[in-house]
Amino acid sequence: MTESLPGEAPVYLEAAASGEFIELHEHDNRLRLRVRAGAIGRPCLVLHAGFESPDKAHAHRQRLLDAWRARGFVECPPLAQVLEGSVAEELHCDGRVPHPLLAPFFQIDGADELQGQPRRLALFRDGLRWHGDFDLERIAELGLYAGVIVAGDVDVDGVFSQLTHTYPRHVLVGGDVRAASFGHGDSHMRVLGDVRVRNIVYGEYNDGSLRIDGAVHGRAFISADHAMHVKAGCHAPVCDWNSGQNWSDCLHPGLFEADDPQEAETGAMISPDAIRTFMREGRDPFRDGTQPAMDESPRATAEPSPLPPPSSSFAERLRECVEAGDTEAITQLIETWPQRDEEWQQALTGRLFAPSTTPQQRVRLKAVQSPASTRALP
Structure with a gap:
């Protein structure tokens, strides 16, 4: 159902050519955009x-x-009921609201630079599900996020990918990835669970990394000069250009591009356009009659972190206060919470730098920040 929200009336636009829509709702009283x-x-x-x-x-x-208007979307009344699917909330890198997936997120290559900053992450608290192809670049069009955390599984009927640009730069999937195919480019992604695809897991270019703590199941695991690591075994034929092996004898000739545009014969590099077509159409990437060997050995370079524990009672209470927009309740919770551990300290630090904290509340928070007050209360 469509949720009734305060603020300005929603603006709804449709594009007849693509059959897509966008709706924006601004909440002036909460300074939020939906x-x-x-x-x-x-x-x-x-x-x-x-x-x-x-x-x-x-x-x-x-x-x-x-x-969106420049892309042909036209404002009109919605002719069909808007059905809500996966929801991305906000989570901040300064830990003003603790979350167990922040720690493994900051372990992604380069993500440690975001720690302690008031930068916004898109948090899919109940997983990410989509009815067709889903490239994470789609989120870049809609929000201003420094990264993405999926708390749960990714279930995509088509191709799940990040093959357009480098946004979002860092992505953590807390569960499994299930899709028709899975493609990754020059960003950094970590999957704490398994990757299960019907066809291809593919990575390209050497400026990014894909680290999978679980196992990979699919038809082919193809690396075109990409850092791809699997901890629990790759249950698919592995085609890795860094190995120096010539895979053109077993991969479909339609996957390769010519070394020279003037030459008719193909070269040894995979065509980015061709591999995307094979993933999108579900085509077998191997030549007819070939039986490539399976490589089920681990392909990880470091031990993954254990799966995060469930949210604590402190985190749940804090999230309720944040969702209610009650900064006074947040301040009182931090002041009176008896267990002053690392999670509490992250929340305290985050509130000290949060724009919504009043000067009076900041003085009170600084008082409980003193060494004498950071021990657990009786």
Whole structure:
């Protein structure tokens, strides 16, 4: 059902050519922007983003509207009920609201630079599900996120990918990835569970990395000069260009591009356009009659972290206060919570730097930050 929310009336636009829609709702009282987008009549993607002022929220809303109108979207009344699917909430890198997946997220290559910053992450608290192909670049069009955390599984009917650009730079999937195929490019992604595809797991270019703590199941595991590591075994033929082996004898000739555009014969490098077509159409990447050997050995370079524990009672209480927008309740919770551990310290630090914290609340938080007060209360 469509949720009734305060603030300005939603702006709804459709594109007849693609059968897609976008709806934006600005909440002035919460300084938040809510975006719903996807195929008309199918469960849509929902994203929330907070801003320091109504002006910033309104400016981002206007940028989105201008960009989508330029792509042929036209404002109109919705003819079909908007069905909500996966929802991305906000999680901040400064730990103002603790979450057990922040620790493994910061272990992703380069993500440690975000730790302690007031940067926003998109948190899919109940997993990510989509009815067709899903490239993570789609989130770049809708929000201002430094990274993505999926708390749970990714279930995509088509191709799950990040093959367009480098956004979002860091992605953590807390569960399994299940899709028709899975493609990854020049960003950094970590999957704590298994990757199970019907066809191809593919990585390209050497500026990114794909680390899978679980196992891989599929038809082929193809690395085109990409850092791809699997901890629990790869239950698929592995085609790795870094191994120096010539895979053109077993992979489909339609996957390769010519070394020289003037030459008719193909070279030894996979064509990015061709591999995307094979993934999208579910085509077998191997030549007819070939039986490539399976390589089920681990392909990881480091021990993964154990799966995170469930959210603590402190984190749950804190999340309730944040979702209610009650900064006084947040301050009182931090002041009175008896167990002053690392999780509590992260929340304290995050609130000290949060724009919504009042000067009076900041003084009170600094008082409990003193060494004498950081021991557990009786």
